[in-house]
Amino acid sequence: MKIVKKVDDVRKEVKKARKEGKTIGFVPTMGALHNGHLSLIKASISECAFTVVSIFVNPIQFNDPADYKKYPRDNERDINLLKKEDVDLLFIPETEEMYKERAETYVEVRGLSDVLEGKFRPGHFKGVCTVVCKLFNIVQPDKAYFGWKDAQQLIVIRKMVKDLNIPVEIVGCPTIRENDGLAASSRNVFIKEDDREKALSLYNSLKKIEDMVLKEGIKDTSILLEEGKSIIAKYTDVELQYLEIVDFENLSPVRKIESKVLVLGAIKLPYVRLIDNIIINV
Numbered sequence: 066m067k068i069v070k071k072v073d074d075v076r077k078e079v080k081k082a083r084k085e086g087k088t089i090g091f092v093p094t095m096g097a098l099h100n101g102h103l104s105l106i107k108a109s110i111s112e113c114a115f116t117v118v119s120i121f122v123n124p125i126q127f128n129d130p131a132d133y134k135k136y137p138r139d140n141e142r143d144i145n146l147l148k149k150e151d152v153d154l155l156f157i158p159e160t161e162e163m164y165k166e167r168a169e170t171y172v173e174v175r176g177l178s179d180v181l182e183g184k185f186r187p188g189h190f191k192g193v194c195t196v197v198c199k200l201f202n203i204v205q206p207d208k209a210y211f212g213w214k215d216a217q218q219l220i221v222i223r224k225m226v227k228d229l230n231i232p233v234e235i236v237g238c239p240t241i242r243e244n245d246g247l248a249a250s251s252r253n254v255f256i257k258e259d260d261r262e263k264a265l266s267l268y269n270s271l272k273k274i275e276d277m278v279l280k281e282g283i284k285d286t287s288i289l290l291e292e293g294k295s296i297i298a299k300y301t302d303v304e305l306q307y308l309e310i311v312d313f314e315n316l317s318p319v320r321k322i323e324s325k326v327l328v329l330g331a332i333k334l335p336y337v338r339l340i341d342n343i344i345i346n347v
């Protein structure tokens with residue numbers, strides 16, 4: 066695995082691989098790698114002859130500076146993990162390399178970015194789209210891999226790619242869960258052992274909604290959401306930020322489930338914010 070820090074070096078390596086007729090797969094990350102990331106990397110390696118991974122904690126997607134500061138970082142551990150996979154190129158730029166002079170250009174997908182996560186993290190998806198667009202321009206991959214764990218991010222990026230005619234295929238990979246069902250996330254390292262049950266309340270609520278739809282045939286989303294919210298409400302120090310059932314394509318709220326929907330939520334424990342979702346296909 067070759068490790069580079071400069072945009073020009075990424076371009077050089079990718080150009081070489083392309084000359085050899087290789088397809089380029091790309092997995093953008095912010096590091097603190099977990100099994101979710103590894104599943105994306107494995108998918109890229111199985112489908113593409115040359116896999117590029119990036120590690121960059123993107124400052125402009127954090128609406129809260131304290132969250133940016135405490136975001137977990139461990140490049141040495143990440144590099145060791147990546148060496149065990151068959152990654153061809155790792156790009157770890159410094160912030161100055163990505164945002165050289167004062168950047169004045171941003172990429173924003175309106176509408177889809179303003180709901181759900183967007184309401185609680187203003188500017189977040191603008192930061193995500195800008196950095197992902199830059200990374201796509203730097204790496205110029207054939208395929209890029211994103212997890213369904215961040216469902217709204219995946220949908221927003223697909224829309225950006227479509228609207229801007231970016232020649233890359235966005236591949237969505239299933240959410241990877243820990244043994245008890247908690248969705249793999251870099252932020253899970255913050256969860257105290259005693260708070261595990263609280264952290265799992267969101268997943269338990271999503272599972273309950275799924276059971277009510279698939280086993281009991283309940284399709285009215287107001288009934289489903291009331292039941293789902295009651296599971297989280299049992300924990301006094303867990304703040305439910307949102308729990309919604311939305312259309313799979315356009316993220317608009319659904320009253321009665323008649324097609325594929327996303328059930329998404331976010332909770333806040335006193336020291337960590339967690340998101341999760343499930344897809345229900347009736």
Ligand code: PAF
Binds near residue numbers: 094121123196197215
């Ligand atoms: O999902 C993430 O880790 C980040 O939002 C991404 C896509 C790497 C952009 O910084």
